Amino acid sequence: MKETLDFCKAKAPSSTANLGPGFDVFGLGLDLFYDTVSISKLTTKNGKIRITLENIYSKIPSLAEENTASLSVLKIAEKYKIKNDLDIKIVKGVPIGLGLGSSAASSAAAVTAFNELFRCKLTDNELLDFAAEGEVGSAGVKHYDNVVASLFGGFVIVRTFPTIQFSQINTPKDLILVVCVPKMVTPDKKTKLARSVIPKTIAFEDHTRNLSNACMMVSGFQYGDTKLLASGINDTIVEPARKSLIPGYDKIKSDALHSGALAVTISGAGPSMIAFTNSSKDARKIGKSMETAFAYSKIESKAYVCGVSGGAKVISKY
Numbered sequence: 446m447k448e449t450l451d452f453c454k455a456k457a458p459s460s461t462a463n464l465g466p467g468f469d470v471f472g473l474g475l476d477l478f479y480d481t482v483s484i485s486k487l488t489t490k491n492g493k494i495r496i497t498l499e500n501i502y503s504k505i506p507s508l509a510e511e512n513t514a515s516l517s518v519l520k521i522a523e524k525y526k527i528k529n530d531l532d533i534k535i536v537k538g539v540p541i542g543l544g545l546g547s548s549a550a551s552s553a554a555a556v557t558a559f560n561e562l563f564r565c566k567l568t569d570n571e572l573l574d575f576a577a578e579g580e581v582g583s584a585g586v587k588h589y590d591n592v593v594a595s596l597f598g599g600f601v602i603v604r605t606f607p608t609i610q611f612s613q614i615n616t617p618k619d620l621i622l623v624v625c626v627p628k629m630v631t632p633d634k635k636t637k638l639a640r641s642v643i644p645k646t647i648a649f650e651d652h653t654r655n656l657s658n659a660c661m662m663v664s665g666f667q668y669g670d671t672k673l674l675a676s677g678i679n680d681t682i683v684e685p686a687r688k689s690l691i692p693g694y695d696k697i698k699s700d701a702l703h704s705g706a707l708a709v710t711i712s713g714a715g716p717s718m719i720a721f722t723n724s725s726k727d728a729r730k731i732g733k734s735m736e737t738a739f740a741y742s743k744i745e746s747k748a749y750v751c752g753v754s755g756g757a758k759v760i761s762k763y
């Protein structure tokens with residue numbers, strides 16, 4: 446008979462990736478939605494994983510070889526030759542396929558719980574690499590920007606060449622995010638689709654412009670200067686290619702800027718849009734303007750005002 450030996454539950458936040466010019470490099474943890482993953486280690490040792498989705502979402506695979514959380518767990522188990530059967534329970538809080546790092550949050554919570562449960566003592570880079578395995582399931586490639594933010598929180602810069610390395614920078618105290626989430630059904634593997642529209646080659650001047658904007662953002666974070674960081678949120682490479690995937694993109698952006706936003710961009714691969722401000726008074730107004738602009742394109746949406754989150758955490762174990 447199967448019995449549970451040990452149990453661990455962890456949660457991880459939503460995130461926004463790219464932040465304009467930092468495609469696949471910048472991530473920011475959002476204190477807005479959270480995924481919770483519980484893992485029970487069973488006495489039996491057949492290397493089997495059973496997944497339960499507490500709040501049913503038809504779009505989430507429940508097969509261990511396809512689910513983002515278990516893809517990550519399977520890779521760690523393989524490395525450490527762990528054969529215990531596992532029961533993994535996932536409670537989705539992060540909306541799926543809307544550009545808020547949903548798959549990353551499940552993977553980040555899963556690797557955090559697994560690492561604790563089996564006392565693997567993974568380094569931060571190993572945690573990150575295993576969590577990114579989950580992204581293969583949804584994006585077709587390992588990209589690290591959402592997982593790095595979901596695992597460690599705050600504003601994070603990640604690179605993968607020559608090896609994985611990340612750097613976290615404190616965020617300005619007055620930084621406020623307005624996230625407008627459309628009620629849209631996005632295609633399965635939406636990130637893969639959104640990556641397929643990105644140009645294969647770019648003009649040198651676009652590279653220079655994006656690089657200078659990205660550097661200005663880092664400087665803004667470093668100095669705790671929200672206006673400076675927001676001045677760099679302008680992407681001339683990926684965003685122009687993706688904007689047609691977001692109904693009303695131009696109006697959403699210009700209306701939010703007219704309502705006082707310091708910058709507006711696509712959240713991750715979209716279709717959610719994110720605005721940056723340092724005024725809580727403006728934040729509501731900006732959110733309203735984004736909702737109204739989506740409605741203009743006959744899309745219902747909801748704007749949320751939030752701050753920056755910390756990273757993934759173990760919340761219970763026995």
Ligand code: HSE
Nearest residue numbers: 462468469590713714
């Ligand atoms: N950097 C990734 C992309 C983030 O834009 O495709 C996906 O959430």
